[in-house]
Structures are given as structure tokens and as C-alpha cells.
Amino acid sequence: MDYSLRLPNEMVTRAFHYLSQPDVLRVARVCSRWRSVARKVPGFYAHLILDGDHFNKLPAYEQRIETFTRQLRDAASAGFRLSLVISVQWDADEQLDTDYSSDEEYHHDAYDLDEIMPKLVREAVIRVLPQYLPRIVKLHVAFPAACFDDLQQSLLYPAPELSSLGLDFVGSGEIGEDEVLSSLSVDLFNGHTPKLTSLKLANVPLVEGLVIPALSRVPTLYLEYYADMDIPVIASHFPAVRHLSLDDITHVVKDHENIRPPPWSSLETLVLTVTVLRHGLPVMLRALITGQRIPNVYARLLSADCADIGIAVPSFLKHFQSSIHLSLFELDRVEAESYPLPLSIPRDRDTYLMELHTVTTTNRLTLLADVNESPSAIARVATLLWEHITDLRFAYSGKELVLDTFVSLPHLTTLHVILDIRVNGYNIGDSEDGQLVVHCPHLDRIVVYAP
Template structure:
């Protein structure tokens, strides 16, 4: 078995390098690809691996890979490495080029200026896919390094030829993602009017700085024939007044054209009766929105800037509203800020009888453009998320802003009468009155550091001497995520006396099943003191106070870096 493992490792090593020079192996990306392929190969059948062990002593074991194992491993490689693998030897070339499944995913995401060879490459790849359904991601930028428009983007240049090639493939296109410069030609307009009977996902980003570069989608989009189209992402693309038959089956939309967002767009959303996931970029707060009824989405995401109140007034209450203020703080001021805060608070209050109410840190920051981040101290501060019943409601918001939003709610102890799981960072303690909390399965408190070693527990745990008799089964004390990640392994200590006092005075006798210390070290003396205070089960370790990803995010994530190809 060990010989078999070594053979697989040697084969994958040769595959990752594409049988080219060994210098590539020193790069982090090459090692990462190797690790990823090694994991993937573990799932390959034992029968396919046996021939590798037989050929282990050969000087080039990778060349002797069985065809099914070779194709399975190459499928995990990005397109450039797939093409390199096809050049290793004649056997590999014949095997790989005859397998159409390896060439149905075309992703070219960082091409600037020179498009000379791209039409020929696309022609080759489309031929290798042998008529199977295609997923294509193209990022084409028209400006060269010296700031001039490439000749390939002129009339009758390669840019137009690429559009013609894509138009020919639209009958079998399953997913199409395009990032294009604002210099559309008739070729591209023709592409967007070609029927797309198999298209399920359409993503279009127009790279422009002003309204002059916008693209208005034709009403005969995809020849009015895209019966399977369910997901659309449109950026710097706007819709005119007439209906779009090809979009009527959409279930999820990311629409970013806040500068022109008006009644027209809302009318289209109203006509898309299957719409369930809607992500919008909040517009200027002075924008007036109609109040006619719109489809009730499962999830409404509002991203960026102010003006959220207008959107929330235009939509019926969605089952799940999520608002990101990652880039909003500098714009939320005065009356508009109060209006937005009140609207977000109303959306929070909509969650009646919640079972869980969690405020915690989200990392990485859910922002899409560092250049637009507010500068100064706020840039480095951690952002918080509010999650109700395991669904994000507010994400990527500074703690002081979220505090102001929650201050617009009625007393939280009234809102949380049905809650069983509560998580609160220290700066939010003033909003929660422990005397009014219902019986809890779990209470999580995030603690800040008082000095270099000890975390204070007095602010929330040590209140007055009044006995409450609250029922609580699990108490979690979590070390703040504001800690420097490099210092997380260092031991941190916590004050034990306030914990014992809290349990004895505030909890009903015998209800606390366990104490969980996350990121803290409990000494032997601490454990004895806790046991003397009636806390028998103590669990310590490190678990960062960071929420995992919301599993109800729909097809689109929050962040959309331009260089990142959408998963198709």
C-alpha cells in the first residue's frame, strides 16, 4: 500500500508540473494545485491505481497513467494547465483532446489589450468540446498598458470575431460570464440577441466610469428564447421600459446600476414572478420609489451605500432580508442615516419569535473594492454581523453603527422572549438586560482584553447581588476576534471569580451543564475554584468568535472581485 501511495504521489507531482521545468514546483500555487489533486485522486478507484504501482520504477511514471485517472486528474486543473498537460507527450495529447468533458469549461480571466490569438484558441477549445454544453468566462479589457485602446477592439478586430464565435455556440451555452470594456460593437449586440435554449446563468459586467459607457440590454435578449435562464448578474447594464421575455424565468438577480435605478427596474422585478433571490445596490437616498406590490423573495440582499429605506418600503417583507453596510458608513449621515437605521431595525423586528440571536465578527471583510473603503481608523476595525435563526440580517458593519441600529429596536429583552441561543460582544452588553432574558440553551459572551494577559469578565457577569434564577445550560466565554492572529496561540487567562459569582447569583441551581472557554487557558487552580462554585464540566480550547458562512446566500456571494471568475 505504501508503494501505491508513493506511486500516486509521484504521478501527481509529474502531472502538476506538466512534465515541464521543475522551477514551477517552488511556487505556492503549484504546490496548492498538487495538494488539491492529491486529495481528488484519493477518491479514484483502486483498480485504476494498480497499474501505476506496476510502472512505479519507470523514469516517467506519469506518462503511464491510465486514461481514466489521467483525465480525472487533469479535470481539476485550470485551463492553462490543462492545455500544458495536453502537450506532455503524444499519448497524453491523444487521450486528453479526445475527452470533450475537459474542454467544456473555458475560463480566461485576465486578458488585457492583445486579443490576437484568442479567437483561434476559442475555436480550438470549442471544437474539442464536441458539441457538449459549455460554460464560458471571459474577461476582456480594451486598454493597453500605455492607456490606449488596443487595435483588437477596433471595428473588424479580434474583439468582434470573439463575439461571432460565442454567438455560434449560444445554442449549447449553459453559463456565460463576460467582463467587457465599454466599446460594444454590432457583433456583441448580435450575440445578445441569439437564442440560448440551454443557458442557465448569465453574468455581464461592463467596465466603465460613466453613463456614456452603459449598455442597454435589447428587449429581444437571447431572441426571447432562454427558457432555462435562472440566474443573472448585471453590472453597468440597464433595462428599458419594454418587457424582457428571456428574463421572466429568473429566480436570482444581482443588479448593480444604482445611479439609474428607478421605477422601470422595479416594474421588471414585479413581472419576474419566479424571483426568489434579489441583490441590489442601494441608491441615492433622494430616489423616490413606487410602492406597488413586488414578488416576495426568499432573500433580499441590499449591498453598499445608503438609501436602504426606500427599497424596504417598496418590497413586501421578504422571508430573509440581509443588509451589508461595508461601504456605507461615510455616506450615512443626518436624517438619511436615521431613516435607514429605522428601516433596518424594522427588518430585524420582522423576525418574530427568533430561536437564536447572534452578534459576532465576520472575516474576511465583505467588501469588494479597497479603493472605496472609508480611510482612517475605521478601515482596520473589525466588522460585525447580526444573524437571526442562523441567517445573516446585517453583515459587515462597524460595531458603533450596528449599536445605533439596534438602539432603534424596542427593548431587546421583549424581542427575544422566545430565544434559546444568544451571542453578544462586550460593547453590546448595555442593550441586553440579563434580568429579562428567557431560559437559554446557550449564552455566548465575547470578551475584550483588559491588559496583556487577562480578560475582564466583570462588565457583564458581575452585576448586582440580586438573585435571578435564570435557566442556562451552556455558558460560552469567547476571546475577542480583535486579537492579533499571530498571538492567538499565546495563553490568555480569564478572571474566574466573576464567573463563579454569576453562576451562584444569577442562575437557577443545577441548570448550568457546562462552561466553555474559547481561547482561554484554565489553570488547575481555576478548575478547582470553578468546581467549588458548582461548575463541574469545563471545556477549554480555541474557537474564534467568527460566524461561519450563511448557508442561505443563494447563488451569489456578497463579494465580487473583478479578477475572480464566477463558479459556473
């Protein structure tokens, strides 16, 4: 006997809201009543992926695309809303540099990719999208630049359920080196995306003075591979953005005293991944940060020379008045749980890095650095900000840098030590002659973490 029949629909619906997206679909299979209830919850959609980035033969692309389009038809005919991740890239020039370049058949297939792939993607994937737009809740597309205009033409129809959109035009395809992408159409989605809350753009041109109504009201924006000179244009395109992420932003604007930041009063959160220069942050980016109050800021500063990071830190922190949590090992649990994208994605270790997090709810600034990678940056922080540090966190193996860097931490109240090596009873607060190395008159809490 199915006792759930005694439960009101509202209670069953609430139960579905606590499930992750795959579990919603599994539970919905139990019976027809549960399926009818599940169809009304946000997590009831089919998640389909077309991943065509790793093939070098035309038949492999054709087979994968055919499978995807069949799954798409089946999901739509079954009444599912749709979440689509479509990524198709090819680069015949790069493939011809491989060991197979002497193979005539391989040459022919590589030639076919450049000639046939844009047409295949256009006919089999892009042209079928309009019929599914009313059902799509999430759409993330990564195509070569050759497909840019064709994709735009397929997205000129309303998308009433769309909540998340990602457009990435990286790769080669048939586009020539001297060709430039056109800008996004002002008629994208016919201006109708009432549920759109998240937008990701990579390598998509933004033109000053050209606002796209369907995207202009988005509250969460993630941008990758843009320059600091684009910041005023970005602000004009997306005036309602509250949460902004800029990944791999580059320096173009020359330093000048008269630079003024764009008005962007809606910003509540700013997440940055930026390569710093010898004189610090890119100019327009520095103007944005120091020119207005942004409550929550997260930044990952990268450089081939860790000394450059040390130079960038003071200008970045110029207008922050909160106390400082200096972490030389890892973030604490609360900070780690709020770790934002793209900073939660590990970086390669070929560059030095330091992270800075300022969050109004904790009323403090967190600086995260690796003692083995950024010693001069830490020294710079110690020189300029030692009077503001209230919380210090470090691994025992890196104690020498801490003891060598700081003479006094007059406002330090909490010390966290992670025992990442065997300590054999050694006292970290005393030197060999028993004298205190770092003067901490207000230290009242020491937390030791054992492995």
C-alpha cells in the same frame, strides 16, 4: 489492467459528479472511455478568461485577444463545452493624466485605443461569439458601453446549454457622456435559453413594459448599480425570480405614503447591499421589504454615519417576528456557511456597516455589527429590540459596549464569548463591586471560545 472497465457507465458518471470542474478535466485525460463518460457531466467544459483591463498599449491588447481566440478555437475543436469570462476595458483619458502624458508616443497609443479598440473587440471577439453559442454553458462579459449594441447583435442566436450569464457595461471607450445605452433586445438568444438559471446585470438598462423572453424565467438574479426606482421594472422583467441580490442600490424615489410595493410573490431570498440615509432605507426598497413576506433576507447596511444605520434598522425589522441573534463579532459556523454573495465579498472599512440576516429555517434574525465601527447603531438596536434578543455573541475586547448598552436581556438563553485578548481570570458578568451588570434570568448556556 484497468479494473474500471468492469464498472458500468452509470457508476463512473456518478463519480465524476463529485469532482470539481478542473478535476473533471484532469480525470478525463486518463483514457478514452473516461473522456466519453466525462463529456456527459455538467463539469466537463473549458474555462477560458480574456482579461484585458490593465493594458495601456494597443499591441498588448492585440496579443492577449489573439491568444484568447486561439484557445477558444482549440477548446471548441476538441469538443469541449465552454465557460467564458471576457473583460476588456480601456480609458485613454485617465491614462493621459499619468506621468507619461508628455510622451508623444504614449499620446498616439492612447488615441489609438479610443479609435481602434471598439473595432478590435468587435472583429476579434464579439463577431466570433455566435458560432460558439451552442457550446457555451457560462458567459460573463464586461465591456465598455461602446460595445453594447455590437454585443447584443452577436447574442441573437439560441444558446441551448447556457446556464449562467453576466453582462457588465462599465468603462468609457468611445461612448460620449451624453449618449445613453439602448435597452436589451427582446430577441436576445432568439428567446431560447432553456437551461439559464443565473443572471447578473450591471449598468444594463431595463425598460418598463419590455420583457426579454430568454431572461424572464431566470430563478437567480444578481443586479449591481441600480436605483430603488427600478424595482417595479425589475419585478416586471423577471417575474419568476426566487433569489434576488441587489448590490449598491441607490436612492432616487421621494418618500410618499401612497407607495405600494410591486407584486413579487415568487421571491424566497433577498440579498441587499445598500447605503442608508438619514431617514433610513430607500423608499421603494423599504416598500418591497415591508409590503410582502420574503422568507430569507440578508442585508448589509452602509453609511458614512453609523447613527443612520441605527435609524434604518427599526423600519427594516418592522415585519419580522422571529427571535434575534445579535452578533458583535462574527457569525457562527452555520450562518457563515450560508453566507450569500455579494455579502461574502469583504467591504472597505471607510464606511460603517451592519448586517441583518433573517432565515426561516433557523426561525431567528441575525444582526452582525462591529462594536468598534457602529456603536450608536448597536445602541439603537438595544433600545428597540432588547426584549427579543435570545442569542448574544461578542468578543471579550468589546465587553464594555455590551455592559454599557444593555441593562437587561430577559429572553437571552445563549451567550457566546470569544476570548480575543488575555483575560487574567476577570469575570465578565460582575462589575468591580460584584454586582450583576446585565440581568439575564433565562440564560442557560454560555460558550467560551479560546484562541
